[in-house]
Amino acid sequence: MIDKITLKNNFIQPSLKNLGAHFLHINEQKINEGQPNERKSNERKSNEGYCFNLYKNDKENENDKRKENDHALRITIYSDGGFKLDGSLRKWWFGKNSAMQDFNYQTFKKCINTLARRLVIPASDLCESRIIYLEIGGSVKLHRKYEYIIPSMLHYPRLQRATHGNETTNFKGSKYQLIAYDKTKEVFKNNPKLRDKVCKNVFIMRFEVKFNNISGSPIGNKISTIYDLANNWGYLQEFWLNCFSKIDMLKIQNPEIKTKKEFLTRRELKDYFTALAI
Numbered sequence: 001m002i003d004k005i006t007l008k009n010n011f012i013q014p015s016l017k018n019l020g021a022h023f024l025h026i027n028e029q030k031i032n033e034g035q036p037n038e039r040k041s042n043e044r045k046s047n048e049g050y051c052f053n054l055y056k057n058d059k060e061n062e063n064d065k066r067k068e069n070d071h072a073l074r075i076t077i078y079s080d081g082g083f084k085l086d087g088s089l090r091k092w093w094f095g096k097n098s099a100m101q102d103f104n105y106q107t108f109k110k111c112i113n114t115l116a117r118r119l120v121i122p123a124s125d126l127c128e129s130r131i132i133y134l135e136i137g138g139s140v141k142l143h144r145k146y147e148y149i150i151p152s153m154l155h156y157p158r159l160q161r162a163t164h165g166n167e168t169t170n171f172k173g174s175k176y177q178l179i180a181y182d183k184t185k186e187v188f189k190n191n192p193k194l195r196d197k198v199c200k201n202v203f204i205m206r207f208e209v210k211f212n213n214i215s216g217s218p219i220g221n222k223i224s225t226i227y228d229l230a231n232n233w234g235y236l237q238e239f240w241l242n243c244f245s246k247i248d249m250l251k252i253q254n255p256e257i258k259t260k261k262e263f264l265t266r267r268e269l270k271d272y273f274t275a276l277a278i
Contacts, residue, residue, distance in 0.1 A: 006133035010082040049078035069095035127227040137208030155248040
């Protein structure tokens with residue numbers, strides 16, 4: 001359910017002396033993320049800090065070659081206190097090539113506890129971190145003949161539609177956006193022969209909701225911190241499903257033949273995906 005996330009905590013500062021084998025120093029020089037007048041008055045006056053890559057698995061030394069499936073989170077530790085975390089928690093926990101694996105409530109809690117240990121801070125403090133950016137999503141495995149479901153998504157209330165061939169459909173807004181894409185082709189994009197072989201029969205559709213501004217989004221009254229995510233897990237699942245249900249789609253009697261100007265009702269769409277055991 002939870003995918004990419006950006007967290008910010010202005011009060012807890014992981015100790016540089018305690019960072020262990022899971023960290024890889026990116027930049028020895030301080031970075032600056034903007035001028036003070038670009039930020040709200042209640043935020044820090046300086047955004048200078050040090051950047052690190054944080055891996056889930058241990059490494060013996062900085063010259064070790066990472067496994068191809070490893071995924072790093074980007075950590076910025078600020079010189080005047082606090083830190084920021086950015087990246088895909090899902091890929092960090094399951095591996096970047098794990099197309100079908102998503103968090104449930106229990107695995108998400110394990111991930112957060114592990115992350116807190118890597119940062120050498122209490123999990124309760126990490127859970128108070130403010131969410132700046134969030135993606136929620138899920139993958140659905142279907143037969144390849146159902147790939148036309150992606151370009152058949154035509155309209156979503158108050159969001160602008162954009163497409164990339166038959167493989168991606170976006171509905172974009174200033175606060176949040178929806179995206180459906182062919183996850184199978186993305187995973188095997190660097191191996192064309194294997195991609196073509198797998199894609200003959202397998203179609204994995206990834207559907208995500210991306211919140212560019214949590215406070216101004218439809219979930220802003222429920223979600224602000226990691227603690228809120230854990231307490232509103234069921235709410236996020238229902239919100240994700242309802243977003244898909246609101247999409248107007250071409251009605252497909254046969255996946256290989258699209259009927260123009262005929263739409264699924266919300267009830268039909270909900271029954272369809274319930275049958276697919278989403």
